[in-house]
Amino acid sequence: MHKTKGYTALINFFSQIGSLRIGVESQISPFLEFFNEAALVELPFTGPVYTWDNRQIGYHQIEERLDRFSSSPDWLATNPNAIVQHQQVTSSDHKALILSTELQQPSLPEPFRFEAFWVQEPSFHDLVAQAWTVQASDESTSFLVNSEV
Structure with a gap:
C-alpha cells in the first residue's frame, strides 16, 4: 500500500x-x-x-x-x-x-422597504396598531408596548 x-x-x-x-x-x-x-x-x-x-x-x-x-x-x-x-x-x-477562491458571504435578506401607497389601504392603521401592540414577558416581568398610530 x-x-x-x-x-x-x-x-x-x-x-x-x-x-x-x-x-x-x-x-x-x-x-x-x-x-x-x-x-x-x-x-x-x-x-x-x-x-x-x-x-x-x-x-x-x-x-x-x-x-x-x-x-x-x-x-x-x-x-x-x-x-x-x-x-x-x-x-x-x-x-x-x-x-x-473567494470567501463565501452568506446572502443577506432583502431589507424591508415601506411603500407609501400602503397608508391609503383602509385597514392600514388598524393593522399597524395591532402589530405594535406586543405582549412580551421574561422570568420577572411582563410589559405591554403600545403606540398610537
Missing part, C-alpha cells in the same frame, strides 16, 4: 459503493507516485461525496469519487478560502466541480 501526504489511503481514490475493483493499486500507482513527489493536497469540498455514477439502479448501481481538485500547499496557502462545490448536472454522469 502506498503512503501519501494528505491522502493516507489514496488506494481508496476510487471510493465506491456497489462494486469491487480489482487491481486498482497497480492502475493508479504512477498517479500516486506523482502525487507524493509533488506533495499535493486535496481541496475541501461541499456537496455530494460521489462525483460519478453509472446511472443504474439497485444492485447494479455504482457511485465513485473520481473527480477531485488538488493543489500544492503553497497555492492553498495563498488561497485559504478555496473550496470545491460538487453540483448535480442532468446531462452528465459526472457532477460539475466548481472551484471558488
